[in-house]
Amino acid sequence: MTGLHYDRYLxxxxDFLEKDQHFREKLHNTDMEDIKQGKLAKELDFVSHHVRTKLDELKRQEVNRLRTLIKAKQDLEGGNDIAVDHQALLKQFEYLNHxxxxxxxxxxxxxxxKSATKDLENYDKERHEEFKRYxxxxxxxxxxxxxTLDDEDRKKEEEHYEEMKKKHADHPKVNHPGSQNQLKEVWEEADGLDPEDFDPKTFFNLHDTNGDGFFDEQELEALFTKELEKIYDPTNEEDDMVEMEEERLRMxxxxxxxxxxxxxxxVSLDEFLVATKKKEFLEPDSWETLEQNQAYTDEEMREFEEHxxxxxxxxxxxAVDLQKQRDELQRQQEQLNAQKIELQQGCYCRFTVKLTRFIFYSC
Structure with a gap:
């Protein structure tokens, strides 16, 4: 998952473009800068009719999804200012020509x-800020x-908190992500192979699960599970799974x-093999986990609490203003009710006088 709201469509x-041999070759032989400049997009004119037909279908499905979202938002907001709301929502969907x-x-x-490139570049930055707020x-x-606690219970709670922090920090050494030691551990424990026989190319092919010749972000993240298990236990309620996933994403x-x-x-095979020859791969620095890197400063915490x-x-x-408005409306309602009663009583009196006079003169 990329984390983008249009991840599935993307x-x-x-997936369907890569089914076309011509486009697949162009994709793998075009550098990122040319892709950003739109040169790859022009190759769409040369893909097979079958792929174009499927892409048409995918776009229609996505447009219908967006229309459903817009309608749901309008219904939620009571249908007010529909034209403005429609345009505002479409600003979020610039990744297709609606x-x-x-x-x-x-x-x-x-x-x-272009949308995916821009949004993905900002994704990690926004994720860091979201985790910091969390x-x-x-x-x-x-x-x-x-x-809310008395002195004795507060002391016990603080002691328990410090004990849990110390216990959480007391875990086996975490290997530097992407280092030889880290990958060898996966090779041995997950793949069941002899660490002495570790071969980077074989390792890459084993963990390139979709066989496309690249490690995508999900395939990379899967390699860190063994390291995360040293720090976090999903069966332990004291361990924060949000922090575990943030640690995975940091890696x-x-x-x-x-x-x-x-x-x-x-990560292509060539990029991977080049990395395995670097000093950082063979003799990496130690990896500092989240508990060693507080996500926020004391000043940020102070500003957050002030906010x-x-x-x-x-x-x-x-709430006070709304209560005042409610009291005022209630006072006005009571005043109107009193005027209504007074008016009804006045009408009744006049009717009684008229009726009495009518009976008197009739007699």
């Missing part, structure tokens, strides 16, 4: 490549919980930065 388009919803054209492929909220909730990001020389977010306090204050003020 992957299906790529003005032509029926056929997949060169422009669609160009948009998809960690700060986790610490904030812990501090707020401590405030993948690090290896990509070190090995992916053309920055296409794929939360301000949000709470604003919400409380809104």
């Amino acid at each position: 992957r299906e388009v790529i 003005m032509n919803p029926h056929t997949f054209e060169v422009d669609d492929l160009d948009r998809l490549i 960690e700060m909220m986790k610490e904030h909730d812990r501090r707020e919980h401590l405030k 993948r990001e690090h290896v990509m930065n070190e090995v992916d020389s053309n920055k296409d977010r794929l 939360l306090a301000q949000q709470e204050q604003d919400l409380n003020q809104k």
